[in-house]
Amino acid sequence: MDFSLFIPETFLLLMALIFFCQTLWATSAKTIQGWAIFLSAIGVILSLFTLNATGDLFYKSYRVDLFSQAFKCLISLGLFLVIALGQKFKSIEERLQPEFFMFLCLSALGLMLMVSSIELVTIFIAMELSSYSIYVLIPIRKQNNGSQMEAAIKYIIFGAAATGVMIFGMSYVFGVTQSTYLVDILKKMPLILGQPIALIGLLLVLCGFFFKLAVVPFHFWTPDVYQGAANETVSFVATMPKLAGVALLLRITSLAGTQAVDLIQVLVLLSAVSMTFGNLAALVQKDLKRLLAYSSIAHAGYVMLGVLTINAVGFGAAIYHIAAYLLMNLACFLVICSLSREGENILVSDLSGLYRRAPLLAFTLAVGAFALAGIPPTAGFTGKLFLFTAALNQGHLALVIIAAVNTAISIYYYLNIVRTAYGQDPNGLPEVTLSFSNRVLNYGLILAIILMGALPAWFIELARTACKTIIS
Amino acid sequence: MDFLIPNQLSYPILSTLIFLPLAGALLLFLFREEKATRIWTLVISLVTFLLSLPLYFNFDLTTYKYQFAEHTPWIPSFKINYTLGVDGISLLLVLLSTLLTPICVLASWKYIEKRIKEFHVCLLLMETACVGVFSALDFVLFYIFWEAMLVPMYLLIAVWGGPEKVYASIKFFIYTMAGSVFLMVAMIALYLTAGTFSIPELMTHNYSFTFQFWIFLAFGIAFAIKVPMAPFHTWLPAAHVQAPTAGSVLLASVLLKMGTYGFVRFCLPITPQASIYFAPYILWMSIISIIYGGYVALGQSDMKRLIAYSSVAHMGFVTLGTFLFNKQGLEGAILQMINHGVTTGALFLCVGIIYERSHSRLIADNSGLTKIMPVYIGFLGLFSLSSMAFPGTNSFVGELLVLIGTFMGNKWIGALSIPGVVLAAAYMLRLLQKISWGPRVGTHHFFDLNVREIVYLVPLALFVLWIGFSPAPFLDVMHASVDHLMKQVQAGNALALVK
Numbered sequence: 001m002d003f004s005l006f007i008p009e010t011f012l013l014l015m016a017l018i019f020f021c022q023t024l025w026a027t028s029a030k031t032i033q034g035w036a037i038f039l040s041a042i043g044v045i046l047s048l049f050t051l052n053a054t055g056d057l058f059y060k061s062y063r064v065d066l067f068s069q070a071f072k073c074l075i076s077l078g079l080f081l082v083i084a085l086g087q088k089f090k091s092i093e094e095r096l097q098p099e100f101f102m103f104l105c106l107s108a109l110g111l112m113l114m115v116s117s118i119e120l121v122t123i124f125i126a127m128e129l130s131s132y133s134i135y136v137l138i139p140i141r142k143q144n145n146g147s148q149m150e151a152a153i154k155y156i157i158f159g160a161a162a163t164g165v166m167i168f169g170m171s172y173v174f175g176v177t178q179s180t181y182l183v184d185i186l187k188k189m190p191l192i193l194g195q196p197i198a199l200i201g202l203l204l205v206l207c208g209f210f211f212k213l214a215v216v217p218f219h220f221w222t223p224d225v226y227q228g229a230a231n232e233t234v235s236f237v238a239t240m241p242k243l244a245g246v247a248l249l250l251r252i253t254s255l256a257g258t259q260a261v262d263l264i265q266v267l268v269l270l271s272a273v274s275m276t277f278g279n280l281a282a283l284v285q286k287d288l289k290r291l292l293a294y295s296s297i298a299h300a301g302y303v304m305l306g307v308l309t310i311n312a313v314g315f316g317a318a319i320y321h322i323a324a325y326l327l328m329n330l331a332c333f334l335v336i337c338s339l340s341r342e343g344e345n346i347l348v349s350d351l352s353g354l355y356r357r358a359p360l361l362a363f364t365l366a367v368g369a370f371a372l373a374g375i376p377p378t379a380g381f382t383g384k385l386f387l388f389t390a391a392l393n394q395g396h397l398a399l400v401i402i403a404a405v406n407t408a409i410s411i412y413y414y415l416n417i418v419r420t421a422y423g424q425d426p427n428g429l430p431e432v433t434l435s436f437s438n439r440v441l442n443y444g445l446i447l448a449i450i451l452m453g454a455l456p457a458w459f460i461e462l463a464r465t466a467c468k469t470i471i472s
Numbered sequence: 473m474d475f476l477i478p479n480q481l482s483y484p485i486l487s488t489l490i491f492l493p494l495a496g497a498l499l500l501f502l503f504r505e506e507k508a509t510r511i512w513t514l515v516i517s518l519v520t521f522l523l524s525l526p527l528y529f530n531f532d533l534t535t536y537k538y539q540f541a542e543h544t545p546w547i548p549s550f551k552i553n554y555t556l557g558v559d560g561i562s563l564l565l566v567l568l569s570t571l572l573t574p575i576c577v578l579a580s581w582k583y584i585e586k587r588i589k590e591f592h593v594c595l596l597l598m599e600t601a602c603v604g605v606f607s608a609l610d611f612v613l614f615y616i617f618w619e620a621m622l623v624p625m626y627l628l629i630a631v632w633g634g635p636e637k638v639y640a641s642i643k644f645f646i647y648t649m650a651g652s653v654f655l656m657v658a659m660i661a662l663y664l665t666a667g668t669f670s671i672p673e674l675m676t677h678n679y680s681f682t683f684q685f686w687i688f689l690a691f692g693i694a695f696a697i698k699v700p701m702a703p704f705h706t707w708l709p710a711a712h713v714q715a716p717t718a719g720s721v722l723l724a725s726v727l728l729k730m731g732t733y734g735f736v737r738f739c740l741p742i743t744p745q746a747s748i749y750f751a752p753y754i755l756w757m758s759i760i761s762i763i764y765g766g767y768v769a770l771g772q773s774d775m776k777r778l779i780a781y782s783s784v785a786h787m788g789f790v791t792l793g794t795f796l797f798n799k800q801g802l803e804g805a806i807l808q809m810i811n812h813g814v815t816t817g818a819l820f821l822c823v824g825i826i827y828e829r830s831h832s833r834l835i836a837d838n839s840g841l842t843k844i845m846p847v848y849i850g851f852l853g854l855f856s857l858s859s860m861a862f863p864g865t866n867s868f869v870g871e872l873l874v875l876i877g878t879f880m881g882n883k884w885i886g887a888l889s890i891p892g893v894v895l896a897a898a899y900m901l902r903l904l905q906k907i908s909w910g911p912r913v914g915t916h917h918f919f920d921l922n923v924r925e926i927v928y929l930v931p932l933a934l935f936v937l938w939i940g941f942s943p944a945p946f947l948d949v950m951h952a953s954v955d956h957l958m959k960q961v962q963a964g965n966a967l968a969l970v971k
Contacts, residue, residue: 383548404656404657423638
């Protein structure tokens with residue numbers, strides 16, 4: 001076994017171990033976050049180094065290729081950002097923080113394992129590793145208002161149900177193809193996809209990832225978990241599992257081949273319903289995290305535009321958009337975490353006059369919101385352009401028009417956030433002082449969102465090349 | 473690439489005009505003092521204007537091709553390029569944008585008192601986006617500038633606007649964005665059919681009529697909202713009335729032009745058959761805009777509202793001229809875009825000047841100013857005459873050309889557009905009469921124009937008279953491009969007949 005292929009994962013495991021050791025003695029919140037930032041930054045560098053690694057591990061159930069490594073880079077970048085944007089993790093009790101970071105790392109490890117797994121049972125185990133860690137993370141919150149328990153129970157029950165359905169689907173897939181290896185399934189699946197059992201099996205497997213991605217009708221957990229869990233936890237839950245979810249969705253749908261008309265029709269339906277429902281429900285939200293929850297449901301619908309094309313162009317667009325989503329969503333969560341004094345939830349009305357209270361935060365929020373809305377020259381616009389182009393290229397005109405109308409609807413609530421931050425008076429709300437590192441993070445995210453939107457060529461090339469490795 | 477004439481100047485002129493204001497805006501964040509902010513913005517916008525002048529003086533009148541072109545691959549996998557260039561249709565609009573920005577800076581010198589730095593950042597970003605829209609030759613690039621313009625304009629209204637600013641700004645943003653997303657879908661559909669985002673290449677491709685029909689509809693919604701044509705005009709009065717003076721000027725003078733420019737640049741050459749098919753509807757909508765806009769303007773007591781509705785009417789003439797498919801109409805329409813930019817911009821400046829003194833925009837509060845502000849009334853008189861297309865002013869030339877074109881095309885439509893001219897005279901004369909000779913009420917402290925105000929009104933007044941008395945230098949610029957455009961429409965239509 002070539003151990004160098006497993007470096008990012010090993011490092012995350014080590015990181016988790018370090019935090020496990022730290023649980024044994026008392027450490028101050030500041031020190032532990034410092035450690036976490038430092039280690040996760042090294043993680044990003046390590047995963048960048050292994051970007052071009054290729055090979056198979058663990059009896060060929062685990063593949064390291066450009067596709068998986070690109071996602072691993074995104075996951076480690078996401079982990080770094082999530083750790084960096086928390087403001088001393090105010091909403092997590094100090095004594096629990098080492099555990100908190102440990103589970104963050106374990107969950108990220110699970111996600112990394114997910115994107116490389118090419119065998120159904122391995123996928124399942126990796127997914128459970130990441131899910132169980134999140135089950136633990138969600139109820140850890142200092143303010144005890146009961147909603148975090150509700151959130152945790154909802155997430156566990158929905159998650160368990162989705163996993164159950166997925167396992168059930170896997171058994172069907174195994175039944176018709178006599179293999180759990182995606183390589184073998186890939187050969188047989190297009191031939192037997194006409195049979196209902198194969199189609200149903202594949203769809204049931206996809207359910208697990210629909211749950212991660214919060215596609216309607218697997219979205220019920222989203223608003224409650226977003227609202228109930230601590231801000232820092234949500235910034236992780238809202239972005240990272242989605243990365244891995246998209247990766248696996250792409251891997252599994254690519255099994256079906258381009259002839260899978262029925263499957264594509266189901267995906268079209270899910271996409272249309274997700275974005276419409278998400279955007280309409282977001283219109284009336286008052287809690288900023290709930291609003292972002294519904295917006296994430298809508299974005300899951302947009303990403304599906306790329307998934308359902310089942311070609312490298314569409315897959316590349318999906319990867320681009322989910323990467324952009326990582327940045328723009330984290331930009332919004334950075335604002336939430338910085339504004340929240342004691343880790344409480346932020347209402348849209350709490351943004352009033354943010355422009356005066358913290359101009360930089362207001363600008364980050366505006367860039368994040370405009371990017372989510374898809375306004376050029378941000379990454380959100382470029383992502384939508386690629387997604388729409390890919391979907392239209394496959395003839396999904398009606399779906400693209402639905403997506404376009406949805407974009408127009410979504411403007412209202414994104415704009416509403418910006419309007420509250422810029423247009424209203426502070427009404428006595430306190431000023432927000434930003435630390436130096438927080439400022440750097442703000443500037444970094446703003447720059448990243450705009451640069452990724454204005455100069456997307458290298459990334460989209462990378463994403464496309466990566467996708468060619470999973471599409472035969 | 474034979475439709476591009478590479479830039480021969482010593483500097484990449486179009487990129488400079490786009491990115492100099494952007495760089496200026498970024499550097500503005502370093503400034504702390506209010507006055508330094510204003511001076512820096514003025515300098516940047518003046519330098520941009522000066523750097524834009526070679527566009528006019530080095531423009532080759534004999535060719536319809538896109539001049540001063542720049543071409544660099546941008547997103548190769550989607551065949552998106554960074555292509556810039558101007559022809560006779562866009563040249564004057566670029567110059568109009570660069571001319572108006574320093575004027576807007578001067579007009580806001582005393583008017584804007586809060587968040588000065590951010591205000592000027594927005595102004596400069598607007599300039600970037602406007603020049604970008606008129607010089608982009610790649611559809612994605614065009615779309616990016618088209619949409620990017622929304623954000624600074626939204627902020628101009630939402631932050632520095634009047635009491636109803638929230639309603640107005642959100643309505644403006646959502647209305648135009650709703651139109652734009654269809655533009656995006658049409659853009660992608662064109663790309664997938666023709667295999668390119670290059671606007672000149674898209675023009676040479678032949679599309680089926682059904683395809684053109686839908687593309688035209690998508691374009692039409694986006695552009696009609698932007699123009700705005702009745703019944704899509706409702707965002708305009710709200711936005712105009714609430715926006716600060718500079719915002720109103722940019723909105724009226726540059727932004728509305730993006731809609732009519734879209735019709736000329738995209739609809740006519742890319743979807744010629746559909747344009748001819750839809751022309752009667754557009755003409756009727758134009759007539760309705762002209763008469764309705766004029767009629768509603770007649771009943772306004774708020775000066776800004778009056779001018780906003782008069783814009784609806786004036787822009788009706790532009791769309792009217794565009795869809796007549798003759799040279800007179802089209803040249804009149806393009807000239808009228810410039811004229812409306814100069815005249816209406818100037819009228820909004822005049823309203824802003826009064827508002828700074830009386831803090832009221834009602835005609836009744838600001839009447840009888842002749843004796844107190846004679847210089848001001850002189851300017852207002854000139855711009856009012858221009859707005860009602862008085863002979864010797866710029867609008868006369870434009871409207872005359874459009875009307876000649878109309879009568880050449882369809883006498884009934886021509887006859888119906890005449891009441892619009894009469895209405896314009898009625899509401900502008902009413903405004904002018906009340907402001908200058910009406911009963912003197914209120915105790916506001918009025919004083920005549922200061923040097924700064926005269927400085928920014930004089931160039932506009934000069935253009936009013938220059939175009940009015942000697943329109944040739946402006947019309948010459950567009951002949952070649954308009955001829956070529958006419959040929960494209962005819963060729964597209966002839967092809968349909970052969971099929």
